[in-house]
Amino acid sequence: MGQLRIRPLNKLSDDQFDVVQGIFEQAYPDWLRLSIDELDGGRGSDRIAVAGLLDEVPVGFAAVRVLPRSGWSFLRYFAITPDRRREGLGRTMWTELVDYLALNVAPRRLVWEAQLPERSQPGSPQHEARTTALAFYEAIGGEVLPVHDYVMPTTLGLPAEPMLLMALDPTSPVKDPNGLVKSLLSEHYGV
Numbered sequence: 001m002g003q004l005r006i007r008p009l010n011k012l013s014d015d016q017f018d019v020v021q022g023i024f025e026q027a028y029p030d031w032l033r034l035s036i037d038e039l040d041g042g043r044g045s046d047r048i049a050v051a052g053l054l055d056e057v058p059v060g061f062a063a064v065r066v067l068p069r070s071g072w073s074f075l076r077y078f079a080i081t082p083d084r085r086r087e088g089l090g091r092t093m094w095t096e097l098v099d100y101l102a103l104n105v106a107p108r109r110l111v112w113e114a115q116l117p118e119r120s121q122p123g124s125p126q127h128e129a130r131t132t133a134l135a136f137y138e139a140i141g142g143e144v145l146p147v148h149d150y151v152m153p154t155t156l157g158l159p160a161e162p163m164l165l166m167a168l169d170p171t172s173p174v175k176d177p178n179g180l181v182k183s184l185l186s187e188h189y190g191v
């Protein structure tokens, strides 16, 4: 297997872009997906959208929004193509993504929202996907923040959805979870 490389979406060929769009659409339900245009601010922007490529073939997608005042990056989406899951690519892409952020002057510390398995039908594909995502986050060292009753705000047009908030600082445990939540709400959601 070749090395997984991170490349911004605006540097992909049209065919590669279409594959990435397919990975995104497969991994997230309509109601949780923003448009890729919205996620990709282009060079120098605080909105970073990338593909993970193996030998020029897209196998993953990630979108990040930099929260500059807090020194964190908000991971908005992260997915691996369904036919290549459970091969370690998610773990590898996570590491490469963090390095890519640092090279592009973005914080390596990531905060993200995770869907709650208990808000889906046990045994349903949604329930399985949410459980898998949590197992993955745990495996890469993500911390569940002690923030109760967090609900994703509706300011970006997404529904108000109760979520778990998780974070990973490669250098230490999260020191100020409440401050981090406030930054996410104000810097990203504008509330």
Ligand SMILES: CC(C)(COP(=O)(O)OP(=O)(O)OC[C@H]1O[C@@H](n2cnc3c(N)ncnc32)[C@H](O)[C@@H]1OP(=O)(O)O)[C@@H](O)C(=O)NCCC(=O)NCCS
Pocket: 027, 028, 076, 077, 078, 079, 080, 081, 084, 085, 086, 087, 088, 089, 090, 091, 092, 129, 130, 132, 133, 135, 136, 137, 139, 140
């Ligand atoms: C979550 C996701 C990114 C994981 O990608 P992946 O390439 O399959 O993950 P990896 O192979 O690197 O797995 C790393 C570790 O995560 C855990 N893990 C991953 N998939 C798992 C599963 N189905 N069940 C249990 N644990 C799992 C394991 O601990 C695994 O390590 P191991 O294989 O040595 O046991 C992928 O399943 C995906 O794209 N899901 C849909 C999108 C999504 O839910 N994204 C997260 C929400 S933001």
